[in-house]
Amino acid sequence: MASMASQKSIHELAEEWTALDRNPDTRKEIADLLKGNNVAELERRLRKRIQFGTAGLRAKMQAGFSRMNDLTVLQASQGLAVYVAQTVPDALNKGIVIGHDHRHHSSDFARLTACAFITNGFKVHYFDRLVHTPLVPFGVEALGAACGVMITASHNAGPDNGYKVYWGNGCQIIPPHDQGIAVSIDENLTPWVWDKDLVNKSPLVCRPLDRVVDMYYKVLGNLVQGSTVNPAMRFMYTPMHGVGLPYAIRAAALIGAEHDTNMFSVAEQAQPDPDFSTVKFPNPEEQGALDLAMKTSDRLGISLVLANDPDADRFSAAVKGADGEWMQLTGNELGILFAYFIFKTEPVESNIAMLSSTASSQVLRSMSDIEGFHYEETLTGFKWLGNRALDLERQGYKVPFAFEEAIGYMFHGLHDKDGICAMLMFIKLLCWIEEAILGDNMTPAQGIILCLEEIYSKYGYFEDKNSYYVSLDPAVTAAVFQSIRTMNPSERGEYRYPKMVGNRNVTYWRDLTLGYDSSTPDHVPLLPVSKSSEMITCILDNSARVTIRGSGTEPKLKVYVEAKSSSREKSKQVAEEVWDDLEREWFKPRETGLLRP
Structure with a gap:
């Protein structure tokens, strides 16, 4: 498809889109771009097809082969249905679990997904209310389904949406299934059917959500059995304009935390809002995302904030110190506390x-x-x-x-x-x-x-400094990684990684893109290698560990630095120094075009 598309004129691609798309709104988008002779935008929308990977699909909701819309969702669903039917024994009877969140068009995308599977003879376990993402993989396992699809873009900005695929084991897909599904999508691009109401008419559809939710809370109840909150405990909860509130209220009750007694919610962010009106990015990790929750807590004399992202598969927490200052726990701090x-x-x-x-x-x-x-x-x-x-x-x-x-x-x-x-x-x-x-x-x-x-x-004492650079063009990310790999070139073509970062020696190097590990006898990594994703890890003087990778879902180059020393202060200092060395020697924002957030 990609090679064929590269040979076509933009007008031919627009005609192809018009011939396949049955949604009048997105057909008009392309027609208006053609009428205005906006070739640059048409190229962005039509030249490349949205790529299916281990994260499924995720993109802005617009007309075009590179975007999330009715046509690309239906094409993905047809390819997935064919692949699952060919790959999973008794797949049609096991069926598919389909759920969706509150984003614009999420319900339409879920119904089109169901339409493709129904047409292919699949039983469809359709979740007919808003669900948080974890209910879909849980439902796949609980119901013994062949696969699952959740329509969500997680914590992406409001204009985006996504299509997340789970295999029959309740886990997100891994190779070779992602490649197999991608090939199947390319082989099934012409819509078989286009009926969003088929989910309400077909005898193949069942609605097991209430039963799955009860099974889910039984698992959660077992995890907290015998524990009860102190009646004086109070905390503020925000679902970040997402779907989490009703699920969080029922979960908190399992441990004796009652809504409006122990658990309070941020009114402005409590109900599903696909435009995320009070936050620029609906991700609890982002700077300022919890400001409103903290402000509301201050007003009520509460010193604990708990947060989910909009599809409630991620969690964050902040605590207020005796000095009145808020401390948001990092993902690593929460992880080691739990462990x-x-x-x-x-x-x-x-x-x-x-x-x-x-x-x-x-x-x-x-x-x-x-x-x-x-x-x-x-x-x-x-x-x-x-x-x-x-x-x-x-x-x-x-x-x-x-x-x-x-x-x-x-x-x-x-x-x-x-x-x-x-x-x-x-x-x-x-x-x-x-x-x-x-x-x-x-x-x-x-x-x-x-x-x-x-x-x-x-x-x-471990301290981290984790952040990212915005990389608006994948070619920029690829060029940065290539420059790092060629800092210490070998005349014989052998892999030669950098020997120093700042004044620290590189004592370990692993490249999971090209498949190199300095610590193994044959230099082959123990972890899976993927040429389609950029990822390098190194250790400096056994005191700092660095991992850099290209994000699979966002235009970011992510950087993780963790230092270990005899004190928290020393570890923090080392992490800061390493970060500065990396920016100066590897990332060079002014030269490469990488942008600091």
């Missing part, structure tokens, strides 16, 4: 394993070295963490926890990140801190700080 709490409270005889992604803190590795439980590192993304957890469970391990620094957390009984479950487990963590750590008249902030200090003093 420490789970290790301390798991039965001693448990054969446990815990996981984190390669961009996440190395505290968990240090903890496993000292405490003796099994630890593994995976590639970034819960598609890898979830699938590896299933592998370990088949080997006889219990996997009570896995995390990645991008505020994603997975707990026992689930195989994808879940922000509602993480919120519930954080409340349970606070209950444990109150009993095990807090003294009289101590605040949650003091308890968390004491717990973190206990962790660092035992396993090492």
Whole structure:
């Protein structure tokens, strides 16, 4: 398709779009661009097809082959239906689970997805109300479905939407399924049918949401069994204009936290709003995203903020110190707090394993070295963490926890990140801190700080500096990575990585794009290699670890720096120094075109 498209004129591509698209609004978008002779915009919309990968699809909602719209969603669904039918035994009877969030056109996209699968003879387990993303993979496992699709763009800005695919094991797809589905999409581009109401007419459709939700809360209830909040506990919750509030209220009740008594919500952000009217980016990680929640908490005398992103698969928390200043916990801090709490409270005889992604803190590795439980590192993304957890469970391990620094957390009984479950487990963590750590008249902030200090003093002082550069053109990202790889070239064509960053020696180097690992005898990495994604990890003087990667869902080059030293202050200093060295020697924003956020 790509090579054929490159040979066509923009008018031929526009005619092809018009012939396939049955949505009058998006047909008019292309017609208006043609009428205005806006060739540049037509090229952006039509020349390249939206790429299907391990994150499924994600793009701006506009007309065009490169965007999210009725046609591209229907094409993706037809290709997915054919691939699943050919690949999964008894797939039609097992069926597909389909859910959607509150974004513009999410309901339409979900109904078109159902339409494609119904037409191909699939049973469709259709979630007919707004759901948070974790319910789809949970539903796939609980119902024994062949696959699942969630229509969401997670924490992307309002103009975006996405199409997230889960395999029959309840995990996001990994190779080779992503490539197989992409090929199948290209082979099934002509719409078979275009009937958004078919989901309301077909006998192949069932609506099991209430049953799945009850099963889901049974799993969550088992995780907090025997724990009850202090009646005096109060916290502010924000779903960030998303779908999380009703799910969070029911989850909090499992541990005795009642809405408007213990749990309060930010009124302006409580209800689903696809335009995300009070935040520029609806991501709790972004600077300022929790400002309104903190301001509301200040007014009510509350010192704890809990937050989900709009599709509630991620979780963040902030605590107010005795000095009146708010401290938002990083994704790594939350991850190691959860891991420490789970290790301390798991039965001693448990054969446990815990996981984190390669961009996440190395505290968990240090903890496993000292405490003796099994630890593994995976590639970034819960598609890898979830699938590896299933592998370990088949080997006889219990996997009570896995995390990645991008505020994603997975707990026992689930195989994808879940922000509602993480919120519930954080409340349970606070209950444990109150009993095990807090003294009289101590605040949650003091308890968390004491717990973190206990962790660092035992396993090492780790401090991170994680951020990103905006890269508006994939070619810029590729050029930056290429310049890093060629800083120390070899005349014989051997892989030669940089030997220094600033005044620190590179003591370890791994390139998961080209497939090189300096620590293995044959220099072949132990983790999967992907030429379609950029990722390099290195260690400097055994005191700092750096990972850089291109984002698969956003126009970003992500940078993770973590330093370990004898004190928090020293670790923080090393992380800052390494960051500055990387910017000066590797990223060079003024020269490369990378933009600081």
